[in-house]
Amino acid sequence: MKFISSDAIPELLEALSASSVVWAPRELTGSGGTVMFERWRTGDPIDLEHFSSLSAKDVVLPRTEKLFGYTYAFGGGLGGAFGNGAPAGEQLVIEPAEPAPPAVLFGARACDAKALDVLDALFNNPEGEAYNDPQYQSRRKSLTVITLACTTCDEACFCSSFGNGTSEKAGSDIIVYPVEGGLLAEAVSSRGEALLAEPIFEESEQAPPPLAETARIEGLERLEEKLPRLFDDMDFWQEISERCTSCGFCTYGCPTCYCFNIHDEMRSDREGERQRSWDACMFALYTQETSGHNPRPTLAHRYRNRINHKFSYYPENQGKILCTGCGRCIRGCPAGLDIRDVLRAALEEAPREP
Amino acid sequence: MSELVSDIQKILGETGLVLGWAATGAGGVAAPERFHTAEEAEAAIFDSTCVHNLAVHLPRLKARAVGIVAKACDARSIVELIAEHEIDRELVKVIAVTCPEMLDVKTIWRRHGYGAVIEDDGGELRVNGELVDRAAYTQAKCLGCEERPSASISASVRLQLSEDFQIMNVEERRTFWREQFSRCIRCHACREACPMCYCRDVCIMQTSDPHWTGGGINAGEAEMMQMIRVNHLAGRCTACGECERACPVGIPLMLLMEEQNRAIYEMFDYRAGVDPEAKPPLLTFDIKGDGWGEE
Amino acid sequence: MSTSIPQAGIKASEPLRPEPATVLEVIAETANIKTFRIAFDDPALAESFSFLPGQIGQLSILGAGESTFAISSAPSQKGRFDFSVMKTGVVTSAIHELSAGDRIAVRAPMGCAFPTDDWKGKNVVLVGGGIGMAPLRSLLFYLLDHRDDYGELTLVYGARTPEDLCFASDRRDWEGRADLDFAATIDTACTGWDGCVGLVPSVVEEKAPSPENAVAVTCGPPIMIRYALQSLDKMGFREERVYTTLERRMKCGIGLCGRCNLGPKYVCTDGPVFSLAELRELPDEL
Numbered sequence: 052m053k054f055i056s057s058d059a060i061p062e063l064l065e066a067l068s069a070s071s072v073v074w075a076p077r078e079l080t081g082s083g084g085t086v087m088f089e090r091w092r093t094g095d096p097i098d099l100e101h102f103s104s105l106s107a108k109d110v111v112l113p114r115t116e117k118l119f120g121y122t123y124a125f126g127g128g129l130g131g132a133f134g135n136g137a138p139a140g141e142q143l144v145i146e147p148a149e150p151a152p153p154a155v156l157f158g159a160r161a162c163d164a165k166a167l168d169v170l171d172a173l174f175n176n177p178e179g180e181a182y183n184d185p186q187y188q189s190r191r192k193s194l195t196v197i198t199l200a201c202t203t204c205d206e207a208c209f210c211s212s213f214g215n216g217t218s219e220k221a222g223s224d225i226i227v228y229p230v231e232g233g234l235l236a237e238a239v240s241s242r243g244e245a246l247l248a249e250p251i252f253e254e255s256e257q258a259p260p261p262l263a264e265t266a267r268i269e270g271l272e273r274l275e276e277k278l279p280r281l282f283d284d285m286d287f288w289q290e291i292s293e294r295c296t297s298c299g300f301c302t303y304g305c306p307t308c309y310c311f312n313i314h315d316e317m318r319s320d321r322e323g324e325r326q327r328s329w330d331a332c333m334f335a336l337y338t339q340e341t342s343g344h345n346p347r348p349t350l351a352h353r354y355r356n357r358i359n360h361k362f363s364y365y366p367e368n369q370g371k372i373l374c375t376g377c378g379r380c381i382r383g384c385p386a387g388l389d390i391r392d393v394l395r396a397a398l399e400e401a402p403r404e405p
Numbered sequence: 406m407s408e409l410v411s412d413i414q415k416i417l418g419e420t421g422l423v424l425g426w427a428a429t430g431a432g433g434v435a436a437p438e439r440f441h442t443a444e445e446a447e448a449a450i451f452d453s454t455c456v457h458n459l460a461v462h463l464p465r466l467k468a469r470a471v472g473i474v475a476k477a478c479d480a481r482s483i484v485e486l487i488a489e490h491e492i493d494r495e496l497v498k499v500i501a502v503t504c505p506e507m508l509d510v511k512t513i514w515r516r517h518g519y520g521a522v523i524e525d526d527g528g529e530l531r532v533n534g535e536l537v538d539r540a541a542y543t544q545a546k547c548l549g550c551e552e553r554p555s556a557s558i559s560a561s562v563r564l565q566l567s568e569d570f571q572i573m574n575v576e577e578r579r580t581f582w583r584e585q586f587s588r589c590i591r592c593h594a595c596r597e598a599c600p601m602c603y604c605r606d607v608c609i610m611q612t613s614d615p616h617w618t619g620g621g622i623n624a625g626e627a628e629m630m631q632m633i634r635v636n637h638l639a640g641r642c643t644a645c646g647e648c649e650r651a652c653p654v655g656i657p658l659m660l661l662m663e664e665q666n667r668a669i670y671e672m673f674d675y676r677a678g679v680d681p682e683a684k685p686p687l688l689t690f691d692i693k694g695d696g697w698g699e700e
Numbered sequence: 701m702s703t704s705i706p707q708a709g710i711k712a713s714e715p716l717r718p719e720p721a722t723v724l725e726v727i728a729e730t731a732n733i734k735t736f737r738i739a740f741d742d743p744a745l746a747e748s749f750s751f752l753p754g755q756i757g758q759l760s761i762l763g764a765g766e767s768t769f770a771i772s773s774a775p776s777q778k779g780r781f782d783f784s785v786m787k788t789g790v791v792t793s794a795i796h797e798l799s800a801g802d803r804i805a806v807r808a809p810m811g812c813a814f815p816t817d818d819w820k821g822k823n824v825v826l827v828g829g830g831i832g833m834a835p836l837r838s839l840l841f842y843l844l845d846h847r848d849d850y851g852e853l854t855l856v857y858g859a860r861t862p863e864d865l866c867f868a869s870d871r872r873d874w875e876g877r878a879d880l881d882f883a884a885t886i887d888t889a890c891t892g893w894d895g896c897v898g899l900v901p902s903v904v905e906e907k908a909p910s911p912e913n914a915v916a917v918t919c920g921p922p923i924m925i926r927y928a929l930q931s932l933d934k935m936g937f938r939e940e941r942v943y944t945t946l947e948r949r950m951k952c953g954i955g956l957c958g959r960c961n962l963g964p965k966y967v968c969t970d971g972p973v974f975s976l977a978e979l980r981e982l983p984d985e986l
Contacts, residue, residue, distance in 0.1 A: 083511070083512050083515070104653055114622035205520055205521075294438075296594075296597040297597050298593050298598070303591075304592075304653060328622050331592070336612070385651035389430075
C-alpha cells in the first residue's frame with residue numbers, strides 16, 4: 052500500500068493536470084448541494100464525502116462531442132433546402148475530430164469504474180470483430196481511473212447485487228481508501244502501479260479500512276430470461292411505471308446508459324459539425340418516426356425497453372448487466388421511482404397467460 | 406382511519422382512481438401513489454414530504470374521471486388546466502389538503518445521505534434523530550407562499566439567492582445564468598414535472614422541425630431551451646416550484662419564473678390558477694386598430 | 701441473418717464519419733419519390749465499394765442530418781449505386797433538393813443482406829408495394845444477374861395509382877422478360893391503365909406461385925406487409941421461407957445508439973432483413 056496525505060492531493064492533481072484532463076467530484080456553487088464530476092483546475096475544491104448526483108461517464112461519453120467538421124468549399128451559390136447541398140464543382144470536406152487528450156478520473160466510486168468495464172464490452176471490441184467507437188476507445192485507452200473505495204454507503208446503494216460490490220476492482224487503475232489524514236492507495240493495473248511509483252506517494256504499512264456493505268438484491272441475473280416472458284404483460288409495465296413523468300434523468304445520471312443522438316450543428320450555411328449527444332430512451336421522440344408512427348408509443352413501452360435493455364438485452368448480447376447499483380436513478384428521480392421495486396416485482400411476477 | 410383516507414374512499418366511489426401519496430419512498434417519505442380501491446386507499450398519507458404536484462398527471466389522464474389530493478399550489482395548477490380547457494372540470498374531483506411547510510427532501514438527503522430518516526412534527530425537524538434547521542430544508546416556494554406566510558423566511562439561503570438576483574444588473578444576470586445552465590444536462594425533468602408543460606412530444610424544446618434549439622448539451626442550448634420554456638409559461642405558471650424541485654443538478658429555475666410572474670401580475674393584474682373562468686392574458690387576443698399601432 | 705462487420709464505405713476506424721460523394725443523376729419516380737444515382741468522390745473507394753441486396757446505407761445532407769435508406773441498385777453495378785428516397789421529413793426534403801453534380805455524404809453498406817446463397821435452386825416470389833420496391837429492385841437485379849442459380853422468379857409490385865409506381869424503365873424491361881413472371885398492379889382501375897388491378901396480396905393469391913421449393917420476400921407499407929404475410933401463409937409458405945426488411949428510426953447504423961432494437965436484436969446490424977420465423981422469436985415492438 053501507498054499513502055498520500057490530504058494536503059498533497061491538490062499537488063497530485065496539479066501534477067496530473069500537466070499532461071491530462073483531470074476529472075474530480077466537486078460541489079457546485081448555488082446548486083443546492085449538487086456534486087458533479089467536473090474538470091479540475093488549480094484551486095478547485097474536491098468533494099470526496101458525498102455521492103455525486105451524476106455519474107462520471109462524461110469522461111468516456113461526453114454529453115456532447117464533435118464527430119467531425121464539414122465545409123462546403125469554393126464557389127458561391129447555395130444549393131439544397133438548407134443551402135447545404137453543394138452545387139456542382141464544389142468540394143465537400145469532412146474533417147475528423149481531434150483526438151481527446153488523456154484523462155484522469157479521480158474519486159470515482161467502484162460502481163462508476165465498473166460501469167466503464169461494462170461499457171467496454173460494447174464500445175471497446177478487439178479490432179475487426181465488430182463495429183467500434185474510435186472516440187470512446189481513444190478516451191478509454193488514455194484514461195486513468197483512481198477509485199475512491201466506499202467506507203460508507205446510503206440507502207440507494209445496491210452494488211452488492213452485482214458481484215463484488217464496494218470491493219469491485221474492474222475498471223479501476225488505482226483504489227484509494229480514506230484513512231486518517233489522507234488516502235491509502237493500491238494499484239490494480241500496471242498503469243496504476245506506474246503512477247503509484249511517483250515519489251508523491253509514500254510507502255505505508257497501514258491496513259485499508261473496512262468497506263461498506265450495500266443492500267443486495269438476489270438473482271438479478273435471472274432477469275435475462277425472465278423479462279422476455281413478461282414483455283407482453285402491459286398491465287405490469289403500466290403499473291410499475293405509473294409514477295414516472297417521462298424525464299430523462301434516470302438515463303442521464305446513470306453510469307451505464309449510453310444511448311446517443313447524432314445531430315448537425317451549423318456554424319454557417321457552408322460549415323458546421325456533426326455532433327453526438329446523450330439521448331434517452333425515456334423520451335417519446337427517441338423512437339418517433341417521421342411518419343408519426345412510434346414503436347414505443349407510451350411511457351410504459353419506454354420504461355419496458357429501459358429495464359429490458361439493462362437486465363435482458365445487454366446481458367444477452369454483451370454478457371454483462373447494464374447496471375452497477377450506484378443508485379443515482381433512485382436518488383435523483385423527481386417522482387420517487389425506485390428501480391429496485393421494479394426489479395423485485397419483475398423477479399416475483401409470474402408471467403400471465405396471454 | 407384518517408379523514409384523508411375516508412375522503413379518498415368516498416371519491417373512489419365516483420372516479421375509481423385517486424392520485425395521492427403513500428409512505429412507500431425510501432426512509433419512509435411519501436411517494437406518489439395511485440389508489441383504485443378502498444383497501445389501497447388505506448395507505449394514503451399527507452405530510453411535509455408530499456412534495457410532488459400530482460396535477461402533472463391530469464393532462465395524461467384527461468379522458469377519465471380522476472380524484473386528486475392537492476395542496477394549495479397544486480390546486481392552482483388544476484384551476485389553470487381547467488381555465489386552459491386542458492382538463493374537464495367535471496371529470497376531476499379535488500381533495501384539498503392543508504399543507505405544512507413542505508420539505509426539500511432532496512437537499513436533506515444530499516446533506517445527510519439518501520434515505521436519512523426525516524421526522525417532522527410540524528415544529529421541530531429531525532434528520533436521523535438529529536435536530537436540524539428547518540429553514541434550510543424548507544421548499545423555497547413555501548417560504549414565499551402567499552397563502553401561508555412563513556415563520557422561517559428570514560433564514561433561507563434560497564431567498565437570499567432570490568434577493569441577490571434582484572440586484573444584479575443584466576450582465577451579472579447573464580453570467581449567473583451561464584454558470585447555472587452550464588450544468589444542465591437537458592434531461593427535461595423541469596418540463597416533465599410541470600403540470601402546465603403538456604405539449605409532450607411536440608414540445609419545441611426538442612423537435613427537429615421546427616428546429617429552435619440545437620441537439621447539443623451545453624450552456625447555450627440550455628439557456629435557449631429555458632428561455633423558450635419560461636416564455637411559454639408566461640401567465641400560465643402557477644409557481645408550484647416543481648421544475649426547480651425536479652432539476653437533478655439544482656438550477657434555481659424559479660428565479661426566472663418568479664420574475665416573470667411578478668411582471669405578468671404588474672402588467673395584467675393576473676395570477677395564473679386562481680379563477681377557472683379567467684382568460685389567461687397571453688392566450689387572449691384583443692384586436693384594436695390595424696395592429697401596427699396606427700390610428 | 702448475421703451481424704455485419706465493418707465494410708468498405710464505413711471505415712472501421714471511424715464508422716460514424718460519412719464519405720463525400722456526388723449525385724450523378726436524379727430520376728423522378730413519383731410525385732414524392734426520387735432515385736439518386738451516386739458515386740463516392742474518392743476513386744479508390746468508388747472502385748472498391750460493393751454491397752449485397754437488402755443492405756442499407758445512410759445519406760447525409762450536412763447541416764440537415766442523416767437518414768437510412770435501402771440501396772436500390774444492382775449489386776453488380778460497379779462505381780455507382782442508387783438510393784430511392786421518399787420525401788417525408790427534414791432530411792429527405794433536403795435530399796430532394798439535390799440535382800446532378802451536387803455533393804452528398806454517404807455511409808454504406810450496413811446491415812445484413814437477403815440470404816440469396818441459401819435460396820439457390822429455389823423459386824423466388826417478390827411482393828412489393830410503393831417505396832418498398834427499393835430493396836426488392838436491388839434483389840431482383842441480383843437474381844436476374846445470377847439467373848441460372850434460381851428457379852422461377854415472380855414479382856408482384858403494386859401502388860395506389862399508376863403515378864405511384866416507381867422504376868418505370870425497369871418495369872418495361874421486366875415486362876419484356878420471359879424468365880420473370882411480373883405483374884404491376886394498382887389499387888383501383890383508372891383510364892390509361894390496362895394492367896392488373898387489385899391489392900397486392902390478392903394479386904399474389906391470383907398468381908398463386910407454388911410454395912414448393914420457394915421463398916417469398918415482401919416489402920412495402922406496413923398494412924400491405926400484414927395482408928401479404930396472411931396471403932403467403934394461406935398459400936402455404938412457411939415462416940422460415942418468408943422474408944421482409946424492416947425500417948426503424950436509426951442514428952448510428954452500427955448497433956450503438958440504442959433506438960432500433962426489437963428486443964435484443966438491432967435492425968441496423970442484425971437486420972434489416974429478417975425471416976418471419978426470426979421475427980416471431982422477437983418481441984412485438986414494431
